[in-house]
């Protein structure tokens with residue numbers, strides 16, 4: 001005979017009595033009963049989409065998407081009717097409703113920002129920082145790597161790259177690892193060398209150049225890397241964001257030429273950025289042909305799309321972005337699964353903004369020991385630092401950020417200052 005779940009549980013000694021008791025204890029602890037989502041809002045602040053989940057208990061959660069996506073608002077609002085009335089502290093239950101309605105970058109961003117805002121609420125309701133809900137922290141400070149603290153280039157020669165790298169090495173954050181764009185990820189570098197590859201420069205979508213490199217082109221890129229590495233020495237690690245767009249053989253030649261330099265990783269040689277597939281088998285060929293760690297993953301949505309990369313040992317490092325992959329719990333799951341396979345994790349984050357920075361810190365505190373560092377998001381424009389409170393000052397000390405213990409993400413808006421930055425259309429965002 002079919003029995004309802006409630007009926008079945010009720011037939012077990014102790015269970016029927018335990019459930020209401022737990023609820024009563026929670027109510028006593030939080031001073032409130034059930035909590036429901038009453039609104040989902042999105043404002044474009046600067047160029048970052050910011051989302052706010054409003055509840056009937058006076059608690060709001062915030063999430064953010066990359067500053068490269070000021071067009072995201074309608075996509076965020078698309079999910080509103082799916083989550084209204086839900087209990088935001090049942091994060092996974094809410095995510096089951098919307099997770100399937102996303103895709104590779106940029107179409108996973110709204111789902112990801114909502115996930116982060118749900119954790120912000122769940123942490124505030126429980127009275128604990130989000131890292132506690134992700135399993136607790138295993139480190140008191142988290143490494144951030146430099147992907148966004150930049151200085152103007154003076155030219156495109158190896159010496160120009162060396163001079164620029166010297167400034168990054170001296171930056172006040174004291175980063176222990178710096179990432180630099182080279183090859184097809186750096187159109188200025190490639191286009192400064194006439195006939196660097198066997199195709200013509202493309203315009204339109206970002207990083208759309210690709211093809212077989214000429215000897216001259218490949219040697220120019222290698223010379224720039226050698227010059228930068230000479231500046232950093234053994235003091236600071238150098239990672240290279242390279243593509244997408246390399247042929248397999250060029251990628252292998254490039255990687256092998258750099259092996260004596262101990263480059264920390266080569267990112268997105270084959271696919272990446274806005275490529276809507278991972279191409280694990282092709283990455284594997286490169287990875288198996290060099291001792292330099294091969295990295296990819298910033299555009300990939302959901303754990304399922306990391307399955308091949310991880311199980312086939314197609315890369316050595318995965319780099320999901322919490323604001324694209326489906327959120328911070330999604331990224332933690334991928335990091336744990338990568339760790340089971342001897343693969344490292346270095347999350348992408350350059351455009352994730354200051355709410356995103358808080359999400360990175362909470363998440364990174366809880367990641368396993370295959371964690372290297374996350375890409376440090378810079379608040380742009382500069383006034384972003386005036387409208388968010390809760391971040392340490394200075395934020396980065398000698399390349400690390402101390403993990404804070406306030407409930408939720410532990411950062412929020414200085415509402416009066418932030419209101420002044422809202423467009424007319426978003427005027428009611430904080431009301």
Ligand SMILES: [Mg+2]
Pocket residue numbers: 241267268272273298
């Ligand atoms: Mg990249």
